[in-house]
Amino acid sequence: MTSFIISDRELDHIKGQVVIITGASSGIGLATLRRIIKHGGKVFASDLNPLPEPEASSVPFRKANVTSWKDQVELFKAAEKEFGTIDHVFANAGIQPVTSLMEEDVDENGDLLPPKLDTLNVNLTGCIYTVKLGIFYLKKNPKGGSIVVTASASSFSRLPATDYTAAKHGVLGLVRALYGRLYPKLPIRINAIAPSWTDTGIVPRDFLAQLGEGNYQSADVVGRSVTVLMADPQRHGEMIYSDKGKYTDLENGENGYHALTLKMLNVEQDGDFLEMGAFKGLMKEKEEAVKVG
Template identity: 40%
Template sequence: MAEFLITDESLTSVEGKVVIVTGGSSGIGLSTVQLLLSLGASVVGADLHEPLEGAVSSARFTFNQADVSKWQDLVGLFKKAIQLHGRVDHVLSNAGVGPRTNYINGIELDENGDPKEPTSLVPDVNLKGAINTATLAIHYIRKNPSGGSIVVTSSATGLHRFRGVDYTVSKHGTIGLIRGLHTALAAQDIPVRINGLVPHWTASGIVQEELFKELGIYTQPASAVARAAVKLFADESRRGQLIHVDHGVYKEVDETLLQVYETFQHEESTGGDEGIALLAARLNWFTDAK
């Protein structure tokens, strides 16, 4: 795993850029909004509620109410950014909610005594919201002559076993989203980069710092993760990476994980993406792919 430092100088290229941040009213999202504004970017923040009074004070910030689980809310968000600024350069897909569903002991019964379907709130917000945000980001960012980038806030939870099942599924899914879109964008030579954040315990709306402190669990400040988000916007060399953040230490982890996976394959096996590329050519899938 490659550990690296983030200097103030390495973030300055976001000056003048237009950035959309979902889940921008608290936690990692709010800290990213504040950092971007301090660096001279223009930001359109989206959330269910505006940031607390005084949390953001800049003429370059616009709030747009949006529920990321709703497609039309996201369309309206991007159209608002285009209306205001004429383009979108970077997007942080950050909106998320914590575990909600107990699939083992929490099944409710209806009036007939039959099990009710569990709520899909967590995958709808954390995973479907990220998929749809990224889809719209690609649609708009690719129109820029120099392209731009997407950063998805996943979680260290997506890298290991975690008993909050609905949350774990959603965060493993966002890592799949990053990996899949990175490969597809590169194959079609589309000038949009995608990277991800996999932070450990971080103070936010989901992780209540005071409660975790009582339990003896360290939570890093959201500002530490915000620096990684902005670094991924600013550094054009970073493509398809997952940045792990813990105690303010930054490590790229996905290249190591993928190298380990390659050791599992038989020496005569065809790689997964290589295989689908061959199938795509034969069956005319992804006809715009190069």
């Protein structure tokens, strides 16, 4: 675990680079868009809702529902057409929890209804779609680039928001699983942000009022953490937790979550795990099963 500050100078390295953002019309996505543009970067924005002004008049935008693979394919095509190349992708769109699994809702026969999967579909499946497209497009960029996903403090805590917490654990899992497959084998870095309570559209106003001023942060605090993950070419496999304006990478360092994993796998670095004979055998079986199926 490493705590740090983020200087404006570090963010200036985003100058001239092209970033696709999902969920760009509000909150963390919009604050990140503004941060990137302030430091000379270029954004291709996407959301279900249009961008507000003044960005609506100046930032290229395509409406896309992240749960639709087709929408996201068209989004990436449009961004490439606009800018020619893509340097970074921010998989950020998200919604609030919709189910606790405690409901006893029934159909006309009195049978228990299945849980609503909206939050898993947007916050996890939508993110997986963006990441797959991100890898595909960043491979085409000879300089490579990076992907940032929006995890959450609920990615590692017991926040009792069943579907939301499960989805955000999945988002962190995605970063951990892809870490060893990407950089440095491919020039594609992957990182996560894990904001604590942040003043955005997703958090009810009365909840923020209960927390009280000083106990939550502005969306720009989070936007800075996203921008530094893109701008700094050394950052890979990080999860920047931001809380009341303070930044900590929870994954790396002596007391980071990652140190525990290495001990469990009995390897020096997780890239080594991919080279282990037993792991290769396991993946080969899976790949062959896919071919047969």
